[in-house]
Amino acid sequence: MDGPIERARLSYERAVFAGEVGGLAAAERELDKVEADLALARGRILHARFFDDRREEPRELELFERATRLYRTLGDAAGEAESVFWEGCFHQVVRSDPGRAVPLLEQAYELATAAGDPYTRSEALRHLGIADHAAGRLDSARERLEAAARQRREIGLPAGAAADQVGLIYIAAAQGRWDDAVALATEAYATAEACGAHRIMRQVTEARDHVMAQKVDHGETRDQRAP
Template sequence: MFRGDTGALERSDDVLDAVEAPLALARGKVLHLRFLGDRVERPGELELFERAAELYRRLGDGPGEADALFWIGCCHQVVKGDGPAGVPYFERSYALARDAGDRRTMSYAVRHLGFADKDAGRFERARERLTESVALRREIGFPAGEAAGLVALGYLAAETGDRATAFGHLDEAGRVAGSCGAKTVTEWVQEARRLIGERG
């Protein structure tokens, strides 16, 4: 201020946006995790993700925007129970992540597009997308995510009447989860086995 550096003032918005964007995203994720724990929607979650996406877009940060857009879609699909509303956000997230070479975010976006396809009865398309998500996670060395994806494929196979394939996916999911100590996913495998077994 006292040195008359007007350039610093002009740059200040970008500097502050770069601080605020990840903070808004992190706060939104905390609220989402709390929702997953008790299934109670917290006010402000969607707005935090929307703010993060806006800031990342303003900064020209494609990977950051892709991440924030994924979470906007997730909020619509998972928290609000409106899968179709989340689809355009997942699609845009996937496209931005692909352009940036961010295969981890791609794997999340395409996974949830697969869930949307499954809910709409597009089972073959859902299988393709869930399989792509698993492949992406395998490529980047994300075994816990790979195992979670195999559980999703197991449920899908069971829903379409292919119990043998379903249990095959769950067997593989259990091995992968065990190899990396993913206890939560191991519990998902056990729960999936129980539920699919009861359907039979």
């Protein structure tokens, strides 16, 4: 198996037995990339666990920050964009600290745009939209979430687009755009169902129930149909 670990072993043997040290620097860089990728992957796993137990794991942020340092040293702009995004996501989702989160999310968006990374760019847009929504900047939140949903469709991530539409449902309701909210709920539920995104399906149902309740409060007719 000719992977970076095996190449590092061979570089070590050539250096020790033959005195050929020219390959050591390249081996170290390859191992730094492996370490960065592993730190990022482990951090994401810990972040996913947060959604089940809602307990902060301090190692999560440490792993993302370690990945950022390594990617930056390597000059890997796409990797740095992704790890910086996850730092921002940690502060936003786990610690509910928009003051720390938003600058990191903005930095991640800029890095991802420069690196031509549509996945991380769409993730950063989504979470910047969430920050706008929480701050009451509904027009900006709508613009960012709609852009994120479009980009996620373009890269083949329909479940992500449906997740973005959950936020758009609440925004439409807050702006009194009831028909838009119901249409978004119908589309998002169908999309999530088609790709087996059960958590998103539940979120869409909750959002649609919120819309129906708001319509009643505003004298609208309640629609009992499932999304």
